[in-house]
Amino acid sequence: MKDFILPDRDFGTPASRAKTMVSLTIDGFDVTVPEGTSIMRAAAEIGIQVPKLCATDSLDAFGSCRLCLVEIEGRPGTPASCTTPVAPGLKVHTQTGRLEQLRKGVMELYISDHPLDCLTCAANGDCELQDMAGAVGLRDVRYEAVETHFRARDSSGQANPQWLPKDDSNPYFTYDPAKCIVCSRCVRACEEVQGTFALTIEGRGFDSRVSAGMGSDNFLSSECVSCGACVQACPTATLQEKSVIELGTPKREVITTCAYCGVGCSFKAELRGDELVRMTPYKHGRANRGHSCVKGRFAWGYANHQDRILEPMIRDSIDEPWRVVSWAEAMDHAASRMKRIIDTHGRHAVGVITSSRCTNEETYLVQKLARAVFRNNNTDTCARVCHSPTGYGLGQTFGTSAGTQDFDSVEYTDVAVIIGANPAAAHPVFASRLKKRLRQGAKLIVIDPRRTEMVDGPHIKADHHLALTPGTNVAVVSAMAHVIVTEGLFNEDFIRNRCDWDEFQDYAEFISQPHHSPEAVQILTGVPAQELRAAARTYARGGNGAIYYGLGVTEHSQGSTTVIGIANLAMLTGNIGRPGVGVNPLRGQNNVQGSCDMGSFPHELPGYRHVKNDAVREVFQKVWGVEIDSEPGLRIPNMLDAAVEGTFKGIYIQGEDILQSDPDTKHVAAGLAAMDCVIVHDLFLNETANYAHVFLPGSTFLEKDGTFTNAERRINRVRKVMAPKTGYADWEVTQMLANAMLGKTGGAGWTYTHPSQIMDEIALTTPSFAGVNYALLEEKGSVQWPCNEAAPEGTPLMHVDGFVRGKGRFINTEYVATDERTGPRFPLLLTTGRILSQYNVGAQTRRTENVVWHDEDVLEIHPHDAEVRGIRDGQLVRLASRSGETTLRAALTDRVNPGVVYTTFHHPETQANVITTDYSDWATNCPEYKVTAVQVSPSNGPTEWQEEYNAFAARSRRIAAAE
Amino acid sequence: MLHDPKHSGHEKLVYMANQIAKFMESKPHDEGVAGLAAHINDFWEPRMRRHLFEVLDAGGQGLRPLVLDAAQKIKRPAQTA
Incomplete structure (x- = not known):
């Protein structure tokens, strides 16, 4: 275990960027x-x-x-x-003598109104006030303060009106006004770093106080988003982590990478022994530059949650209780079952699902298990259900699915376009960096059915909010291109130099057709034509234009088409290949980028190379010593279809909960139930495990070495902070399973002893990773791929001198309406998203105190739609689609337009995906989560499905008592 | 809809092939034919293509013309896995 720390000195003020x-x-x-x-x-x-x-x-x-x-x-x-x-x-x-005198005087005044309880103070040893008292040589305090902020009662026993009690309403930190020196660092951090403006200094002079929200608020009830920036900035114990109050100051630090969203923030895990005391954002982390959000900073308690399963378990059928067994028995059971399936149904009857929450090394091994041990290409990953259209769309137009920029690029952006993403909730640290740029004057265009926090927030306001009808992205993006082409706003030099000019002319002719005009599509999209024209002009002519997009783009029948449309916009305007511009997919999970890079998709080997390509297969055949199938394998929805059909019988799922996260829950359940061997490898008995025959306990990101690759292609080290609680890191478990299989089928076993050896194999086989190794990552901290001979220190910006594919390619984007349509039975459109405090299916965050912010999924509905249905705020409602129905509470808000309702998918009790359908993207089968026709009506209680499912889940989670 | 047996199996594949066709129809015809065939060859696992050929061989009912035009270029999978 190596503690990797760069000196974390505080230089007092930010660095200047001047050249002189x-x-x-x-x-x-x-x-x-x-x-x-x-x-x-x-x-x-x-x-x-x-x-x-x-x-x-x-x-x-x-x-x-x-x-x-x-x-x-x-x-x-x-x-x-x-x-x-x-x-x-x-x-x-x-x-100088004069300065010494002055400083002592200043410190004396500070200390005269500060409790001298240093020995029992939570910040003892980690307090700048204490350090400064020492630094200036303060030896006595001459002032006898008559009034103080820290004495609860004065000497006569009267209550001191200046004393305020500690505010411990936030689950993770306390605010103790008695210790505050009113330096305003917290207030400034909330404004400058986080951009929430929840804190202020109330009062003047001696009455000055840090205050969260309005006078009547505490930290929890205020707008505070618990990002921790104020706690990080506080020089005293005024804002203090509760974990430090409880456990004491940490003594050991390990730099690692957050396991939540695709921003991939660097953190210092601070420990005593092997007990984690706190996670603090690492200032030298190039994705986050010292900032954090509530999830990464505080929501790590799930790692010790009582629900974690620490021993392997098996059962013969899913109606039996689980039986705790040894690792050896679990592996033998799993391998025997998989072997039996292969013998009976052929080698194509089994497959794997890799995880975007696991490391690159772990993901690489899981896809290798499919290709080299199962001998098929049936490997897929949860990116199927989020960013697979990005892979297709950007691959077709630019030649690589990679996001084009680093996060620092936003500091040079003049016009930011956010499409189908809500970074304030899903990529909070990036949102803070973007908001900082917006406060400096950059313009913002938001294309989203919902009025998100980015549209109208403290000191930021979108210049244009195109509140489109869900499902009409292609029409809106094409109309923007129409305006740019027909009004002559395109960058001809860029297109002539960097793109295929003939293809551009075909495209220009296509997109100039009147049916793409904003006026023509207004009726479909609901976006006023003038507003759309104005937005297109701003993007084309406003300076550096950068597009950031999320799952609101990809998770549609035409997800890939919209991605192509976005790439077209960037090429038309020349917004590619320099700081401040680009096309930036915001990846949902921490290692979505990495899991795709590592060959998780059924049609391509690591490094995005198709399995049909003989030369590429040859590279892996040489290293792996087996022949690789040249046909593409099954994607997740195809696996489930094949399972229902009876030709797909066994699956190993690492770190994913497809039953909760994938669309059309009933179809997923039917697919899983039809299989003979479902192996779930996870921290918890997740929803998918209800259908599993083998449960292999997983390790958290704190318990293993590896790498994550964030949305900017940055390969960051994950460092083992403590020993795995199950005895094995996840890569070791996959290796055991592979070797158990190989023991039965014959073949050389795997012999990795450290994840660095897996990375070496990745580098050996994958040109874009050729220069990556753990020594380089130790030296540089992180690198962005491609990292090879041509770019030994990695590649912050893509397509600088030319597109990866050579000439950028314009592709026509015809709008095709989804077949999911509203009608008399289902008149509303449901769209789904995330909330700040919860993450994905909530398996981690639901097991932390983050539930104080969001303990159930709610349905946002416009007051008009609610009123005509007799629905009141907070009332239980039934949400029904053609696929199924569920109940949840209604929240009345005008964030959504009439006709549109919105919910999150963080809680299994709600199971929002019972509602979503099996419609999917034409190119990639990425499900259409973002558009479902629904009806909403008042309800008395849970639906039959919810009751049945909850009973089934409880039955399925039984663990037999040890004999 | 989803558990309606009519929608599963062949119908689902016909639906998916037609979705691809709708995208490719905005290209010149020959390019669209080539694009559609290449897409299915690159992304459809053999058992999906086998089912598609079962539909094509039975006359291609429900398939858009572009899919029918591309049929010659779609790789027919080997009969056994």
């Missing part, structure tokens, strides 16, 4: 820094720490604490070094 350099001397030492750097930072660069309290390098200088004073020769007074920029030839002194 300035030289000066500080305490007699020469220093040269970019123009605009503060004197405090310049001093820190040469190792001189000027005492400070209100400054920290994640925030702009504020100049309130008066501790960082310096003297400058030839200038009067003692300016604050945080707010004074460097100038050529300055001679600065940071330590």
